[in-house]
Amino acid sequence: MKKKTFFVYGTIVASIFLYFFFKPSLVTNEKEILAQAKRGKFKVEITTSGELQALNSTLVLGPIEARRFRVGNFTIEEMVDEGTNVKKGEFIASLDKTELFGRLEDKRLELEQAIALFEQTQLDTSLVLRQERDNIINLEYEIEERKLILNQSEYEPPAIIKQNENNVEKAKRDLKQAIDRYRIKTMQERARMVEVSAKLRDVQTEVKQINEVLEKFTVTAPQNGMVIYASGMGGKIKKGSQISAWNPVVATLPDLTIMQSITYINEVDISKVKVGQRVELGLDAFPEKKLYGKVKNVANVGQQRPNSDAKVFEVTILINESDPMLRPGMTTSNTIIVEELNDVIYVPLEALNTQADSLNYVYLKSGKKQEVKVGIANGNDVVVELGLKEGDAVYLSTPDWSTKVEINLLEGLNRKRNSSF
Template sequence: MDKIILFFRTTKKRYLLGIFIVIFVFTVYWVSGSGVPDIASTEVKYGEFITDIRTTGELQAHKNTVITVPREFRRSLQIIKLVEEGSIVKKGDFLVQFDTGEFEKQLEQKKNEMKNAEAEYQSLLANQESNMAQLKASLETQRYSHRQAEINLAQMKYEAQMKREQKEIEMKKADIALKQAEEKIKAQKIIDEADRKKAELKIKHAKLEVEKIEKLIKSCTITAPTPGLVVYEKIWGPTGRQKVKVGDTPWRGQGIISIPDLSIMQVKTKVNEVDISKVEKGQDVIIRLDSHPDAVYYGNVTEIANLARSEGRNDSKVKVFDVIVTIKESDKKLKPGMSATCQIITERIKNVLYIPLQSVFEKDGKTVVYVMNPGPEKRVVELGPKNSNYVVIKKGLKKGERVTLRDPTLRLEEIGKSPKQKIKKQPVNNNNFPDGIIIFND
């Protein structure tokens, strides 16, 4: 009997010890990773809620002067000197020098042609002057003969009829000879004038050719038409599109250098065809540079493409619309080609409650959150509009309440099956942004 009593007493002690161990283990687990103190939470926000569209793009200047190969070039010329990319230039500063060797040869040839034309013209004038002098001398001789014939005819007034008629014939011959001499001079003057004009045109054409070549040579040296930053353009080469360099022979009319005006910068971005109906000109935009994530800039949508284009390859089924965002601020950090993220503000809703998206869960077909009271308490809510980080709560929550940032039931349900769940980095409001615009701290 004593043995039986001892057995029951020992069994009771073991049972109590087991209960104590279970309570101890549960308490340690509750405090260390599954209890209320370890559940991150956030306060329900109240104020203006903003819906947005997040896009990526590239900076470009509002005004951009593109330097092209002169179209006067009949063939491609080699670049022999080039200003360094990234240089800040003033109006009139050197940019590009093309090879002028071929033009120099043409210029020498055209100058020789001009000199020959001028020499021929001078020779023509001398010949015309000599010929005209002979014609004028002949005219004077004919005038003298004509006057002599008049005198002879007058002396025949009282002579026999036959002699008078002979003198009259001589007089008529003198008249004809004088008129012919006069007409010959007139005709020769017309011929000489035409020959001079022809020679003058030849000289003029030669001079124009010389001036044309000189202009081409001058255009081989390109200077900055406006102040700004030098940015090399990409041209097609043996290995594909690459930035222009010394030794290249770009086509005429091809862009080789851009000089953007950095005083007004823009972001060229794209919006999916699904969201483009939400985008309008004038909408506020918040811009952040990938290279300077702490810097925040503000702008507006200023241009929206009328037609969609394929994203990436031409046969891509994804369609996007190009959108231009003009930045309000001017900053030396803003350079063409830099990557940027745009937050296009599509709607502002005043005086609403909103919480992080990560605080909302689906349970048994219902949308729920876990309210700290003081531990997590499940509550059904009705959702409103949402953005990339937050969602509006129409019903189910009050201002000032706190909701969990993760599902508090996952730890208990998944214990022994998965490692401890990591809580997503908590987004916080930045003073530079209105409520609802979220900036993640680094």
């Protein structure tokens, strides 16, 4: 029991000793945190994440022509896995043909009816024109007969001769009318044949076109490439998805030799981003991999991203390198170099103090309260153009003597501050 009591008291005494031993140094460190003014390269950067996409892609389309036959949507029955490398002409997907098969059966029935009508019209035309030709031949014989009768009536009374002459003229008129009628009938029957022939050709063409469209329900690769699923209203298009005949994109075959990263910059920083700025990129999938690129395009109109209240602007970054490891959809970390200075003095932002919105100053280790002229800043540091030299030690917090000294003003800024100074 005595040993236990001695151990407890000993622990308490040791804890009190350690507390008082370390407490002064902790307070001192907290009150007197210093940093040195450094000289060197200074960068203003914007860091954001993005997603890799191919700059150029070939669309893999279903049968656009199907909409001519009132087929509005297709269902994907089979499809290769995303990321599959295919060669030109190889299988990518097959679409449900049921609806178009129904259209084909209707057209086949219509084709049979058109063929029957064509054949019937041919027979009718042949029969009608044959009758007209026979009538013309008969009228020609009749004229010859009436001429013989006229010749034989040379010694008949004048009235009989006159009547026979009239009969010859009448037969000639009948023949002329028959010839005219045959010509008109020929034109009429030809027009009928043209009409039914055109109808037959139209139906034959439609049947042929439907068969050609049905072949396109088996979707093949238009070129070599890697299959990337297209995005639709319900997410990525895959087996079981429906696509519209008005936008029948099944997949894409990206050109992996030229890649870009699509990222979004918030409205606070977008004014700093300009086309042509240098970008350093990293890959989440390959942390050791470093890439370089430049800003290719900055959107003029902001948009609302899901699960975010702030407006963002789409920025496209073109990647300089070509690497077989790059794949569409990979996540990138993008560091946009907004501005870069090679030989400047800079200090941590925590060292900078401001008075009346026009006077900037720092606390020096030497006990001075020094005015400074500042330049650009990034998320951690700020450039000091006047007032400090390399190696000067500055406080990152307010020292105890801060109220006892006046600010040492820079003569070069006398007319550039608030009038109260």
